Amino acid sequence: MEISFLAQDGLFQLKSNPSTYLKHYRNDSNEWITKELGYNPFIIYKTEVTEFQLNPEADEVDNAQILYTAMKNISDSDATDERLWAGLTHGILWQFMRDNLEYTIDTNQRVRMDDNLILNRYFFNTERNAKKRSMFINNLSKLWWAGRLTFDSEDRQSPFKSIELFRSAFSHKLVNTFSSSFMANENARFALFDAGLFIKEEGIEIKGDTLVPLTKYLNMLGGSMILDMFSREELRDMLINYAKDNLDEIKRR
């Protein structure tokens, strides 16, 4: 199916005046956008994606798998582009975004409808200072990137098994796991997930910060040597050994 991104001028217009447009974000339809801007800011994106449907009340881990599977053909480069995600949040996924917003507000007392909530969910809010962080906060790009970074193309049986580590405290885990630049190294990333799954199999619940000691250890390894010299298996052994030696600390998290 066709998807559209948001033209830059339209994006700036909406993003620069969140308080003015705040009231519209609970509308059933997104028709207000064209009306307010005086033109249609949606532009059809060059690549089509597979038909998909997200469930506004589902766990993010499940939605991430659906979204990434449908949009796997988007390049990493384009997936860093705010215009694409702002186009989806305001475009074909308007209904999902709106229902998910209501659901989040209803089920979470701390979440309040304000400018920041809209900027975080629909745009790249921290783009100016921390673009990468905002990719993991935007409601849709965080799902795509979670899928992208946990999808193991070599594991044909269960390519998404690592995403289970993100089952609770999804957003918190995304930010504290992927803010480490070593996680961009594929071998290191999957070695860490393998070690995480090992911990899980030991019967330890993977809470928000359970994997933090492993991420820290990986940072330390990466700080002293070039991780590319090691295979996924070698790195996995190092991380699992570390986990075994530090199970008490990991449990305390």
Add this chain to the structure above:
Amino acid sequence: MTMHWRLIYMKINPSRLFPHPVVWFANDDYKNSDFTMDMNHRVDFGKLIIAYSFSTENDDLINRIDSGDMSFSIHVEAPFSMFRKTFIVSDIEGEIEIETRFLADKVDILPLIIANKDLDNYHNKDLNEDYHGAILRIPKGAIMGISDYRYLYIENEKNDLGKKESIFTFVKNQSDDIMKIETEEQKLIIKLKENDFNKLQMLQSTSHYQHVVYSMFIIPALIFALESIEEDVEIMRERLWFRSLEKAFKANNIELNKTTVEQRTSYVMAQLLLEDPIGRALTSLTEIRGEN
């Protein structure tokens, strides 16, 4: 333990301490050795191609590399698109390729020499005297040499419709504020109150007023932007508008930085870029008057 953390950032902090000797401008582990890499890059058919040429005068290191104990390598990182890879290269000169679909914005490049395996009794003729008699154990993957860090930008120059994108954007300001210019985003944003914005859109629907619009809005925005340029060019380059202006000035043999703006003045530089906007605006106004 804390010293290891610094490599997390591509630019290795010169005060970083390694547990073994490293050929690097920031220390004197070696007496007379250097390690450099020349490079240039191009983007071809969706690939970033980096042509490199390494050089070091340290014979012992060259022998280690020839024997396979160590390798030249190029560490490449594009933080936004989560790309991170160390290219282990076998030749002193050559090319590496990366598909641009994996890259976005800034690409960091760091040339290194790394150990391919554990080296139990490392020695090098050029080592500083402090190391004499020391038994040096080098672990596999250790950094043995560091050359100058550099970076480049993968430009996504095509705009929404495939045309080159303007670095200016007009935005309707919902509050009744006077005109504002924002320089901290990727583009230069000119914010107008709704009434003004609507009139401007009417004027922009014909090309008659293009130069007048330039004089009224684009020149002040450019001046404001040029005045906002800070000392650190690397930080400024994070903004698309700066990289774009830098390129335009470079075509006229002008380096864009704080000093140039101070010397040439922002007003002169803005006019240079737009090629006599005042004259052209006046001509347009005269013609419009003639038509009436």
